[in-house]
Amino acid sequence: MWRKRAIFIGVFFICMLVVLLARLVQIQLVETEHFTKHNINLVEASVKQRSQEMVLDNGRGGFLDRNGESLTQQTKTVLILFPFLKNMEWDSRKIADIIGTTEYTLTKTIAEAKEPVVLGGSKPVELSAKQMTDINNLKIPGVFAVNKKFRVQNELAEQLLGITGQNEAELEIRYPDKKLSYDTLIGLTGLEKSFDEFLLPDGESKLVYHVDATGGPLFGTNVKYVEPGNPFYPVNIKTTIDKELQEVAEELVDKHNIKKGGLVLLDIETNSVAAMVSRPIIDKNPYETDGINNFMLKQQIVGSVFKTVVAAAAIDNKLNNDDAIYNCSQKINGDPDPVYQHGMLNFTNSFAVSCNNTFATIAKELKDIDKNILEDYAKKLSLTTTTGWEGTIFHSSDFKQIQDEEKGRVFLSEDAKKDKNYVALTGIGQNEVRVTPIAVANMMATIARGGEKQAVRVASEIEYKNGSTLVKFDQKKLDGETISPYTAQELQKLLREVVENKEGTGRWFQDLPYEVAGKSGTAETGIYKGEEQLHNKWFAGYFPYDKPKYALVAVNLEVFADEGGVNPLFADMVKAVYDHEESHAQ
Template sequence: MIHKRFIIIGTIFLICLSVLLGRLSQIQLFETKSFTDRNINLIEESVKQRSQEMVIDNGRGKFYDRNMVPLTYEAVPSLILFPFLKKMEWDVEKVASIIGVRENEILQALEAAEEPIVFGKPEPIVLTETQMKAINQLKIPGVFAVKKQYDRKIPPAAQLIGLVGQNEKQISLRYPEKNIPKNTNIGISGLQKSFDEFLLQEENTKLIYHVDGHGGPLFGIDVKYTDPSNPFYPVNVQTTIDGEIQKKAEEIAERHKLKKGGLILVDIDTNSIIASVSRPEMNESNPYGNDGAKNYMLTAQIPGSVFKTVIAAAAIDAQLVPQNRTFDCSRTIHGEIDQQFQHGMIDFTKSFAVSCNNTFATLAKELNEIDKNMIETYAKKLGLTEEVGWQGDVYHFDDFKQLADEEKGQIFLSDAERKDSKLVAQTGIGQQNVRITPLQAANMMATIARGGEKKMVRAVSSIRYKNGTTLYQFPEKKLKGDTLAPYTISKLQQLLREVVVDEEGTGRYLKNLPYEVAGKSGTAQTYRYNENGQEYVNKWFVGYFPFDQPKYALAVVYLDALSTDGSVTPIFQDMVTYLSHLNGQ
């Protein structure tokens, strides 16, 4: 009986010991970097418990502008001090004299420090290259001059670049076969999301000092600089944004108090985004609040009269607008006397310049009688019904999209709309269910300026390894599908210029700029009202310049504006003036 009890007790003991050994093996050998379903890195956590460290670089790939100037971070030459300095004698006087402060300021900062600090409050003191070299030549343990990287919470072109954050569910969905710690930052929106797999966080670059349980030195006063050994990853992304132009565009939007909407500037030659501003502005403390994280340059909006460009192209090809044809522009699209505009009987060119609704509603109905799909066909020829951002196969990424958040445009939602002449008339003036993005509008202007050649719009030109060599170069790519005939494009160019040079043209206030402008205005009804019964409208101006040698296409839009909020033309004007001066005009 006693022997049997010993066997039972011994068996239980062996089982418990086996479980304990198995648990220890799991912790020490098998799951050291991904312990439990939370993927805890036990090695990192144990190091944290017995070390003090200053992270210099968080290890995620970075974004740069087209001149390789950082967009998402700032490298600040800083003085790093470790807390063990307050327990030892060191040449604080020499360090203080190099950076031009009193000894006592450094000692006071150290007195309150329990972890490594960046010297200077509230902002770190920015060192010169000479000061950094002088400090590091002293070789004082615990005193370092390094370029510490600070992530910009709100970078330039914030909505285009996008946000990063921690999301365990998204990590599991995106990377089910990868062993990625659940606290890893991933791209949530914008280019951060599109390029996330390239940018995934590697090991930190840091200064590290090992301590015992009381915070004392474990291996003397040796501070180590640790840098990931991989010279290639994480990669860096070179965008097509021009940092200086982007900064100016944001200043202009701010000066004109643009509340909702924005502007997008495209280089016509390469069809690349040079600047992109979306409002409301992203808030640092709550980036998702008030739609601040939303990129309105990629969301489809009611375009109003901007869409008349499509109707004009179709009408020219269908030979509906001979020189001697006139339209009654003192009447609305439904035939009543227009209480706002009394242009009388005018021809097609004048109609486009003054943006006569009756002309384009009439032409839309005539086009629809010829072919129920004609309006959509011509919208597609100008890139308004498809995604226009760069996409294609990139290594193992099938159909990779640079602009993952981009929306498509739309014209009709049903056959019933195509059969209703009143709805077709509304469609012809860019109302009803017509929706396009500001990016598509700018791209349409670039297409016309280039002579009809359709291209994808790039926001990124290349992906670069950490050592600076190129991983992938994004080539210029054509958009598939039919294009407009050269004659039609030529007529559109003339029409767009008339909008500015005609004495009654809706863009006449842009006439005397350093660059000659061609473009189209639009004021779209939203059929939504404020508490005072005032209707919200979308105000647009899209165009290109200089007219004879096109270089830039620009779309500016003020969404959900009131009539008292003023025009977007001054914003367009300021951008044109700035760019002309930038180029020495």
């Protein structure tokens, strides 16, 4: 009996030993870099347990403006100090003399440090190339002058570029076949999300110092520099943003007190985003989420800007006859208008002063021709489709540069298309009409180009670390029908009349350095603050009129009727573009 028991116990212990050996093989040999479902790199974890390190570059790719300047990262030459310095004699006086500070500043910096620190912390002391050379020539262990990448403070175009974060569940969904550490940063919004697969880090660049359990030197004071072996990564996304125009656009949006809204500036020739601003800014408070939204890509009530669509349909259906006269002292229901008393006007003048009664009437006439006609023309002008660049790159057949862009709409139901009252409201951009500012900017660019409809680009190429091209995003046409060159030409005249007409809603722009064509819009939102309804205020147009180069949309969302006009913002942005073009022409 005892013999069987001994055999059983022996077999049990042998099995346990085999299991332990198998586990050891798994940990030490098989899954050293991708342990458990979290893909923990055991080698790195082991090194971290017995080392101190200073990350110089986390390895994630960044974003450049159209001239190659970084929008998200800034490389600074800084002084790195390792904590073991406080336990040894070192020539702090020479270092202090080189950088123009005191010995006390240096010793205080490392006095309580448990990890390597940057002199100056969040506001690092920047060194010159000569200072960097002089410091490193001293070869003091634990003292290094190095180039370190920092995230840009007050980041430009922050909603467009987007944010990153750690999200283990999303990481697994997005990259089931990739072996990535659970703490890998991924893009959560904006272009960070759209281009995430290209921006993923290939490894960190860092200074590493090995320590024992007490934090003392393990192998002396030797600090090693570690970097990924791939010379082509990380890549950079070269955007179409002009950094100078983006900076001034952000300043102007804030100067004109836009709390919710912003602007979109398109380069018409390349149909690319030169600047895009959305407010409010991204708030660090987790309970304030509005700033995460890029309102230039979100559906908004557009108001009278939609009359441009009605005008296009009217032109093609011969309803733009200036012999027809409309009562522009009446509301669309026939009641006297207490605010606007424009009298009897023809089609052209009605567009210039944005007469609601005219375009409500024309919308009803168009409905009788074809109940789908307003939707058809909105689609021709790319208001109800996404406008961002889409195409095939590598294994992705439906890559989208602007993943967060919403589609617009005209009606929500078939019944609404048949109801003359709903159609009348639709004709003036109210009721169920919703469009995005970027789509409105693209509509203006389409009209300015004579009806040629193109996709909007926010990135021109993906560059390797050495500057060579990995992927190039060529201009491409948007699918679907568009307006004819004749219709575009007639719309151009109408949009210019808005500015040239002495009573036009864009008459404020007559003295700008560029001739402007465009359309205003003031939309009732149905949102009330107290007893007063809030409005969306728009101006959308392009310039110069004779040789169009830029399309611009400025919008102020959810403001009172008697405040928050966008004309001053639009005008100042046109002036800023003019100054920019003049300075670069010299």
